[in-house]
Amino acid sequence: xxxxxxxxxxxxxxxxxxxxxxxxxxxxEEAAKRLGISQSNLSMLEGGKRRLSAETAEELARLxxxxxxxxxxxxxxxxxxxxxxxxxxxxxxxxxxxxxxxIELDSPPLLHGIAGAQLLSEKFGISDxxxxxxxxxxxxxAGGMSRWAQIVYLADLTSADRDYKDVxxxxxxxxxxxxxxMYEALKFSVEDSADKGNTIPVATIEAYNEFVIKMRxxxx
Numbered sequence: 001x002x003x004x005x006x007x008x009x010x011x012x013x014x015x016x017x018x019x020x021x022x023x024x025x026x027x028x029e030e031a032a033k034r035l036g037i038s039q040s041n042l043s044m045l046e047g048g049k050r051r052l053s054a055e056t057a058e059e060l061a062r063l064x065x066x067x068x069x070x071x072x073x074x075x076x077x078x079x080x081x082x083x084x085x086x087x088x089x090x091x092x093x094x095x096x097x098x099x100x101x102x103i104e105l106d107s108p109p110l111l112h113g114i115a116g117a118q119l120l121s122e123k124f125g126i127s128d129x130x131x132x133x134x135x136x137x138x139x140x141x142a143g144g145m146s147r148w149a150q151i152v153y154l155a156d157l158t159s160a161d162r163d164y165k166d167v168x169x170x171x172x173x174x175x176x177x178x179x180x181x182m183y184e185a186l187k188f189s190v191e192d193s194a195d196k197g198n199t200i201p202v203a204t205i206e207a208y209n210e211f212v213i214k215m216r217x218x219x220x
Contacts, residue, residue, distance in 0.1 A: 057155035066148045074152045078138045081115035089115040098136050103199045113139045143206035154181050183211040
């Protein structure tokens with residue numbers, strides 16, 4: 001399916017959501033509250049707009065022979081909880097059925113990935129474990145991630161709307177190989193967190209160590 005076809009399908013999907021909301025007599029604000037998402041997220045879905053990270057995820061999935069449709073979906077929904085109030089993010093994260101560390105619960109910027117996975121499961125009935133894990137770990141990574149989850153992680157870090165200092169290098173690494181992309185991305189993440197004096201989740205350290213070993217073995 002080419003890009004134009006995906007845009008058409010996104011608009012059709014959005015129109016169906018909008019029509020269902022209107023038939024229920026709900027405003028966007030009311031429907032968003034019932035779904036537990038922000039109004040801006042619902043507006044984006046109804047308008048058939050794709051996040052730039054979804055386009056990047058689809059592109060990387062195509063490059064590495066993974067499921068493009070699933071990557072596109074995860075790229076669309078991975079930040080679904082990001083605009084929720086922090087208190088609501090915390091409540092969702094605290095009851096998440098996936099493994100969650102105290103360090104993550106004590107780090108507000110990390111809550112939305114965990115909360116997003118729980119929200120997709122609770123409110124939208126998403127049961128695909130690969131999707132839920134990719135959303136849950138898209139900010140911190142984890143040891144033993146599937147190739148598909150790695151793609152979502154790298155897409156979030158390298159999408160076209162990112163403008164941090166080394167983003168061009170990260171995009172190049174992400175398109176070189178998944179192993180190189182993950183190694184450089186995790187190295188950047190660990191160094192950046194350490195420089196800022198932030199705590200680093202165990203999941204991130206385990207992922208970093210995994211790719212350090214993989215890159216070392218490739219040299220041997």
